[in-house]
Amino acid sequence: MPEWTSERVLALAPDPSSASAGQSLANTRKWSALGRSDRAIWGLCQGSGKTPYQSRVDLAEPAFKCSCPSRKFPCKHGLGLLLVFAKDAASLPVGDEPDWVAEWIDGRSERAQKTLERTAAVAEKPVDVESQTKRAAQREARVRDGVTGCRMWLEDLVRRGLAAAQADSSADWERAAARLVDAQASGLASYVRRIAGTVSSGSGWDVRATDLIGQLHLLLCAAERLDDLPADLAGDVRVALGRSQSRDEALGSEGVEDRWTAIGQVIEEDERFRVARTWLAGHRTKRRALILEFAAGGQPLERAIAAGAVFEGELRFYPSRLPLRAIVAARSDALPAPSEPAPPLSETVDEGLGRYAEALASNPWLTRWPLVLSQARPLREDAGWLIVDDDDRGLPLRGSFTQGLQLWRLVAATGGSPATIVIEWNGTSALPIALLGGAHGGFLDLASRWPA
Amino acid sequence: MNESPSARHRLRLLAAAATIGLDRAGESHGHPDAFLTQAATAALQARAGWRPATHAGRLPAAPTADQPLAPAAARATLRRLLDIADPDLIEEWAQLAIKHGVRADGPVAPVVLEWWAEQTRRAPAVFEMLGRTGEWLSTLNPEWRRPAATVAVPDGADEIWAAGRTPERIAVLTSVRRADPARARALVESTWPQDGAAERKAFLEVLFDHRSLADEPFLEAALDDRSKQVRRQAATTLAALPGSGLRQRMTERAAAIIGVTHASRGLLRRAQPQVTLTPPLQFDPAWDRDGVEERPPAGVGPRAWWMRQILAASDLALWEHRTGLDPEGILSALQESEFVGDARLALADAASRAGNAAWSLALARRLVADTPVDLATLSALVRGLTSTDRERVCLEVADQPQLGTVERWAVFTLIDDEWSPEFSRRAMALVPRQPVREPRDLLALVRAADAVSRRIAPQAVDAFDQVLASSTDGPPSDSLSRSIERVRLRADMHKEFTS
Numbered sequence: 001m002p003e004w005t006s007e008r009v010l011a012l013a014p015d016p017s018s019a020s021a022g023q024s025l026a027n028t029r030k031w032s033a034l035g036r037s038d039r040a041i042w043g044l045c046q047g048s049g050k051t052p053y054q055s056r057v058d059l060a061e062p063a064f065k066c067s068c069p070s071r072k073f074p075c076k077h078g079l080g081l082l083l084v085f086a087k088d089a090a091s092l093p094v095g096d097e098p099d100w101v102a103e104w105i106d107g108r109s110e111r112a113q114k115t116l117e118r119t120a121a122v123a124e125k126p127v128d129v130e131s132q133t134k135r136a137a138q139r140e141a142r143v144r145d146g147v148t149g150c151r152m153w154l155e156d157l158v159r160r161g162l163a164a165a166q167a168d169s170s171a172d173w174e175r176a177a178a179r180l181v182d183a184q185a186s187g188l189a190s191y192v193r194r195i196a197g198t199v200s201s202g203s204g205w206d207v208r209a210t211d212l213i214g215q216l217h218l219l220l221c222a223a224e225r226l227d228d229l230p231a232d233l234a235g236d237v238r239v240a241l242g243r244s245q246s247r248d249e250a251l252g253s254e255g256v257e258d259r260w261t262a263i264g265q266v267i268e269e270d271e272r273f274r275v276a277r278t279w280l281a282g283h284r285t286k287r288r289a290l291i292l293e294f295a296a297g298g299q300p301l302e303r304a305i306a307a308g309a310v311f312e313g314e315l316r317f318y319p320s321r322l323p324l325r326a327i328v329a330a331r332s333d334a335l336p337a338p339s340e341p342a343p344p345l346s347e348t349v350d351e352g353l354g355r356y357a358e359a360l361a362s363n364p365w366l367t368r369w370p371l372v373l374s375q376a377r378p379l380r381e382d383a384g385w386l387i388v389d390d391d392d393r394g395l396p397l398r399g400s401f402t403q404g405l406q407l408w409r410l411v412a413a414t415g416g417s418p419a420t421i422v423i424e425w426n427g428t429s430a431l432p433i434a435l436l437g438g439a440h441g442g443f444l445d446l447a448s449r450w451p452a
Numbered sequence: 453m454n455e456s457p458s459a460r461h462r463l464r465l466l467a468a469a470a471t472i473g474l475d476r477a478g479e480s481h482g483h484p485d486a487f488l489t490q491a492a493t494a495a496l497q498a499r500a501g502w503r504p505a506t507h508a509g510r511l512p513a514a515p516t517a518d519q520p521l522a523p524a525a526a527r528a529t530l531r532r533l534l535d536i537a538d539p540d541l542i543e544e545w546a547q548l549a550i551k552h553g554v555r556a557d558g559p560v561a562p563v564v565l566e567w568w569a570e571q572t573r574r575a576p577a578v579f580e581m582l583g584r585t586g587e588w589l590s591t592l593n594p595e596w597r598r599p600a601a602t603v604a605v606p607d608g609a610d611e612i613w614a615a616g617r618t619p620e621r622i623a624v625l626t627s628v629r630r631a632d633p634a635r636a637r638a639l640v641e642s643t644w645p646q647d648g649a650a651e652r653k654a655f656l657e658v659l660f661d662h663r664s665l666a667d668e669p670f671l672e673a674a675l676d677d678r679s680k681q682v683r684r685q686a687a688t689t690l691a692a693l694p695g696s697g698l699r700q701r702m703t704e705r706a707a708a709i710i711g712v713t714h715a716s717r718g719l720l721r722r723a724q725p726q727v728t729l730t731p732p733l734q735f736d737p738a739w740d741r742d743g744v745e746e747r748p749p750a751g752v753g754p755r756a757w758w759m760r761q762i763l764a765a766s767d768l769a770l771w772e773h774r775t776g777l778d779p780e781g782i783l784s785a786l787q788e789s790e791f792v793g794d795a796r797l798a799l800a801d802a803a804s805r806a807g808n809a810a811w812s813l814a815l816a817r818r819l820v821a822d823t824p825v826d827l828a829t830l831s832a833l834v835r836g837l838t839s840t841d842r843e844r845v846c847l848e849v850a851d852q853p854q855l856g857t858v859e860r861w862a863v864f865t866l867i868d869d870e871w872s873p874e875f876s877r878r879a880m881a882l883v884p885r886q887p888v889r890e891p892r893d894l895l896a897l898v899r900a901a902d903a904v905s906r907r908i909a910p911q912a913v914d915a916f917d918q919v920l921a922s923s924t925d926g927p928p929s930d931s932l933s934r935s936i937e938r939v940r941l942r943a944d945m946h947k948e949f950t951s
Binding site for chain 1: 463464466467468470471472473474475476477484485487488489491492493494495496498499500501502503504505506507508509510511512513514524525528531532535536558559561562563565566585588589592593937940941
């Protein structure tokens, strides 16, 4: 376990205001009954209420728990406590864990143990085949209705023309999407919503919308002949249509052990939920993996893996023709991140695009793919900003990225010189998400406001 | 697989047809199903077969040699300051960085520049703390360039002056005035006949700074300008210019007002001069040219009003010369005069303009003896002083026994730049350790504590904390706690730069 520094602690903050609030609590005067054991630290912090909050941190993960009502995770008390520890461990006297600390940590270890047992048990679990088959059949029937409805909607759309559809109200689009959600085809609904968002997105909107229409058509064609498709492809089509995958499916697959680097993390938010996409790259297997985490409404994301983290661990991939989405079945403590990016992870623009094309051949509905571009530099031309590699091959940067401060953080951190830049590629534009090495040195998370 | 340009091209053609709709685009695209299949194929081929173009260009290289980075803890604090976007604290961080010869790191620089570009007051230190990286970034993003007034004279200053819009001309004039005052005056003179009255006045305002007797002939001529606002601005500048003809004329007029009698009372008593004031009986039309307003504001008699304006624009040395007394003695000798109040206001005006410490201190003591204390005049008095004199005056004023807690705080807030450690310590020692209970007083305390928390020397943080803790009955309110936190944060910040 590397030593805790304030920088490392603040990297765990869910947002800048939490980081700021945590720092104002990073003072022993704010705390009473501080203590630590070899696995945890704890303390009491007086809030606005009568009873002080019980705050505790499991140092192994780290994991946080606090009796305060905050919905942020970790809350400012947890951050403050860990900051006190990072500044001067001696300010927390070594002692016996109070019950409210010991019970929580013991509970955590038990749960971790259970997960492992479940992992082992999934393979042998007896299944109620009959009822499962029945449920699946009902679902398939409903989805088939959704596919038929969506087909009619799509044909109507291209007959009327996109220009006419531009005049449709957002309620019209949303009604079409909602019908598909009801038919348990949320993947189709999401295409409808994305097309709706594209038709008024400015220059080049017609090509972008037609691109999406083409993808949707391909998905509908696949859905219409689901029974003729190979089993793994049919599975991918079901997922693209909106079937949610359960953890057990991944747990049932074979583990892939490697040293993994979290090459980037993107958090996206809409009115319904928040998604954290964490891209991993395996050092020995050279595999790419995607860890998805969802949180509904205002719920916090746990983000168990910090951007830039390196660990030894076992991933289990969800079954697919292109196994990409995975869960972490077992992992070591975070290892010190190397100051230089591991060479086997990185690629040129041509190599990266080649891998992307192969990935598309396996899963044509792939929406994004990570490229770890070595010796890449930002470049401005009249037509816009690009990422250019050592062979002078350039990928255009996404407009949303170049309009914000993120672009300038990338430019400032590279100093205009070559560095390893991690991007998400969607087939037409690049979204930089992290910087490895370069003038700045180390890992720079471009998806968050502050470097970790 | 087809070549990507054609897939992209086909997709564009299909998009054109999709936009107007197949019903209108005609039969060439066939049934929607066939059309959609073409779109799906083209879309997939375009994405899978996209080939990057070659781009040989490079961004201008960032400076390789730059100042060393500030310590990590200090850099972390800067991020926090940007999150709370507190201009005073960010500027203080910048000053500390410059003092220690270090800079903020590259990735934070765009956040700093973006914030800085939005500020109305763009402190040059904030730009400077980014080192050469900041300069480099501002060449890439023009929105972050320093405003003209903060840098050396821009190239093409004469052209901007001749053809620019008024705000640009003012910016250019400001930078030229700083670098070369005579050239700035020449610029103003070069277009003077064509410029409108509002512009002429604005340009004269710029010339107020870095004024010298070399400006006098031009300003003296402007006293006869056809616009009153221009005439008044010229008079204001000349009145603030020691040795100017206008000041001499005013001083002569003042000499006619001030009368001194050396009354001797008995053999053993020393001769004690008495000062009498005789305000003018009539308005002399010649005064108008020198900026004296004839019509008094409401509540002031016309004679007192003329006197005030004449005394305020004349040399303070006249008083000492006429009476042989020091400022304290003169103010005592004026005590019996019918016009003592008007004379004090005029003298305060003259003293603050001249930055005269002896007069300011003497006047401040008199002002404090009055209740309620005239904080506006006191503030004008201390503003003209050097920081050492200012602190001396404020301490002496705050030490007056009749002042309450809130009034003492108010006196301290008159010092609006960084407090010395000595002043901070002594100021905090002067605040009574007793609770403030009146809601109105509490509000004033909160405001004063906020202002003081930005200026007080961080070494005095504990005294500041204790004073505020004892000023309320319960635990300190949120706003008072914020002020205490701010000083603690500043204290940490100063330490972070030295560790």
